[in-house]
Amino acid sequence: MQDLSAHIMDIAQNSIRANATRVEIDVDERDTLAITIRDNGEGMNEETAKRVTDPFFTSRATRRVGLGIPLLVQNAEATGGSVTIRSSPGQGTTVVALFTRSHLDCPPAGDIPGTIVLLAAANPGVEVRYRHATGKGEYSFNSTEAREFLGEVPLDDPEIVAALREMIAENIKEIQTQ
Amino acid sequence: MEKIKTLADLKRIKENVQAKIELRERSERPGELVQVKVAMATCGIAAGSKETMNYFIDHLDKNGIRAVVTQTGCMGYCYAEPTVEISKPGKEPIVFGGVTPARAEEIIQRYLKNDELVEGIIPVNYRSV
Ligand SMILES: Nc1ncnc2c1ncn2[C@@H]1O[C@H](COP(=O)(O)OP(=O)(O)O)[C@@H](O)[C@H]1O
Ligand SMILES: [Mg+2]
Numbered sequence: 353m354q355d356l357s358a359h360i361m362d363i364a365q366n367s368i369r370a371n372a373t374r375v376e377i378d379v380d381e382r383d384t385l386a387i388t389i390r391d392n393g394e395g396m397n398e399e400t401a402k403r404v405t406d407p408f409f410t411s412r413a414t415r416r417v418g419l420g421i422p423l424l425v426q427n428a429e430a431t432g433g434s435v436t437i438r439s440s441p442g443q444g445t446t447v448v449a450l451f452t453r454s455h456l457d458c459p460p461a462g463d464i465p466g467t468i469v470l471l472a473a474a475n476p477g478v479e480v481r482y483r484h485a486t487g488k489g490e491y492s493f494n495s496t497e498a499r500e501f502l503g504e505v506p507l508d509d510p511e512i513v514a515a516l517r518e519m520i521a522e523n524i525k526e527i528q529t530q
Numbered sequence: 531m532e533k534i535k536t537l538a539d540l541k542r543i544k545e546n547v548q549a550k551i552e553l554r555e556r557s558e559r560p561g562e563l564v565q566v567k568v569a570m571a572t573c574g575i576a577a578g579s580k581e582t583m584n585y586f587i588d589h590l591d592k593n594g595i596r597a598v599v600t601q602t603g604c605m606g607y608c609y610a611e612p613t614v615e616i617s618k619p620g621k622e623p624i625v626f627g628g629v630t631p632a633r634a635e636e637i638i639q640r641y642l643k644n645d646e647l648v649e650g651i652i653p654v655n656y657r658s659v
Contacts, residue, residue: 353576354576357580358575358576358626359581361570361575361580362571362572362575365570365571365575365601369603384567390596412603412604418572419572419573420571420572421659423572423576433572444611463580466584467580468582470583470584470601472549473599474570474583474599474600475601476602497537499538501540501544502544503544504545504548504551504553505547505548508545508587508598508599509551509591510588510590510591511546511547511550511591512543512544512547513587514539514588515534515543516536516540518533519534519536519537519539519540520532522534522535523535525583526622528622
């Protein structure tokens with residue numbers, strides 16, 4: 353994965369596939385960089401949750417390796433960080449990835465605002481929440497609120513997608529510390 | 531242009547889009563949408579499927595093609611990512627492999643606008659849902 357936004361998109365796809373109706377993405381830069389992806393999907397039993405960091409585990413039928421979580425683990429650990437997964441059947445899943453930002457191997461952020469909007473636009477039945485906190489402040493976005501504001505206008509209209517991406521990016525720029 | 535910082539700042543854009551949609555509804559038959567599904571699993575994302583999806587969203591509209599662009603899971607063609615399944619109205623879906631933004635442009639200009647076949651079609655017996 354070339355950047356953190358690609359990991360976010362990928363881990364969130366697991367939530368979508370687990371039939372989540374709510375996916376929350378938290379980026380917290382106040383201490384070490386923490387990315388949390390929390391869903392209310394089907395969850396996993398203990399055995400499955402333990403095995404997901406193994407690249408040869410997947411519940412897919414289309415191929416025999418599941419690389420999403422192992423790649424996240426590899427990238428986080430390369431910076432001295434870690435990945436924790438909490439899950440239980442019927443309760444949903446929380447994935448927390450810690451990265452040491454100052455580490456040379458820490459991937460760049462990438463287009464996080466664009467990723468959040470694509471996720472919201474492509475999954476109309478899912479509430480996408482995003483919160484970003486830095487030492488300077490906090491910003492949050494909620495796709496349900498955006499849809500309510502838009503009314504009949506679809507969130508996946510290209511002009512709306514572009515405008516929402518810009519809105520999120522402007523707010524993140526404002527709380528950026530360097 | 532003024533900066534967009536809150537949903538309220540989107541009001542003008544929202545109204546423009548609404549007007550655009552109303553105009554379109556009066557002038558076109560409904561149900562003539564092109565469906566574009568971008569495979570968004572690990573290998574697709576690593577190969578740039580996010581950029582491909584953004585490209586389709588922007589450029590279908592710019593070319594006046596009415597389409598819905600959505601995500602789908604792994605289609606099983608890791609070697610050919612980013613993969614995209616395209617269904618034109620009244621036609622069988624076609625899966626294209628290696629769809630970089632440049633290839634997406636080619637698909638828009640040749641397959642979607644002119645009904646020409648382009649390279650990179652993956653013969654499928656698998657159909658996404
Ligand atoms: N949020 C989640 N909810 C339920 N199951 C999950 C979730 N995330 C991962 N899993 C399980 O872990 C497996 C491995 O995930 P991953 O490493 O991303 O590979 P892949 O998605 O390609 O299978 C999935 O196939 C699924 O069974
Ligand atoms: Mg996955």
